[in-house]
């Protein structure tokens with residue numbers, strides 16, 4: 001674990017690590033297979049080189065955001081240019097393994113003091129991919145007087161609480177057909193169904209997805225990992241892409257949430273993480289899911 005004295009707080013309450021060492025030494029690659037899924041401990045750039053070109057249907061991933069989260073081994077505060085260069089190389093690796101009709105869902109956000117980063121990144125990726133959809137992952141929202149969901153409060157006179165993140169849907173052609181109704185919502189006004197000749201009581205959900213975190217009381221319930229996403233997020237991405245038995249890759253697997261989603265959606269997951277303890281958590285979660293389908 002990171003020693004406590006390496007932790008600081010910025011003026012908005014989030015803690016970060018200020019270490020001059022940018023990267024941990026690259027660990028040897030280890031591979032585990034569980035059910036239909038493959039889990040790798042290793043650097044995603046190296047591991048992706050081992051995967052066949054155009055072999056992946058869907059990538060769903062949440063890379064380190066470079067905002068100073070406290071990961072076990074990875075140092076989440078690189079120089080901005082270095083981070084952007086690195087993420088561009090990762091995206092090149094993803095482009096190589098993604099099928100021409102594949103979908104790459106990139107979940108990312110900035111911080112109050114580093115708000116440009118996700119936008120800088122997505123502009124860089126313009127030379128590699130088309131931005132087919134931009135989905136807002138809404139973690140908390142207030143409708144009228146009613147608030148739902150959870151967020152990390154920002155203690156500041158100038159910044160608002162950050163209640164949403166980005167999911168950039170990147171494709172190679174910009175024209176990948178999607179199964180919109182696989183994540184559709186029922187019509188509010190049922191008379192629309194007959195009037196407009198719809199076969200189903202479902203319409204496209206649109207590009208704002210309210211996906212709250214479960215309420216947790218203890219860090220252990222978040223698997224001692226600082227940056228997980230709820231399983232509904234990768235499940236919805238895989239469903240929206242809409243092919244059956246998809247190969248689903250997460251090059252920054254963390255605790256294996258995307259692999260669990262792949263399992264639940266009938267896919268074959270490939271997960272990669274640098275940190276052996278996170279790979280261990282992912283393996284345990286996947287074993288438990290396979291024991292209790």
Ligand SMILES: C[S@@+](CC[C@H](N)C(=O)[O-])C[C@H]1O[C@@H](n2cnc3c(N)ncnc32)[C@H](O)[C@@H]1O
Nearest residue numbers: 043044064074227228229252254255257273274
């Ligand atoms: C935001 S977390 C992903 C969390 C994941 N979505 C979940 O639900 O558990 C990013 C992960 O990237 C991993 N990571 C950082 N650099 C890496 C690299 N070069 N290759 C593979 N994984 C890396 C970190 O260890 C961390 O677990």
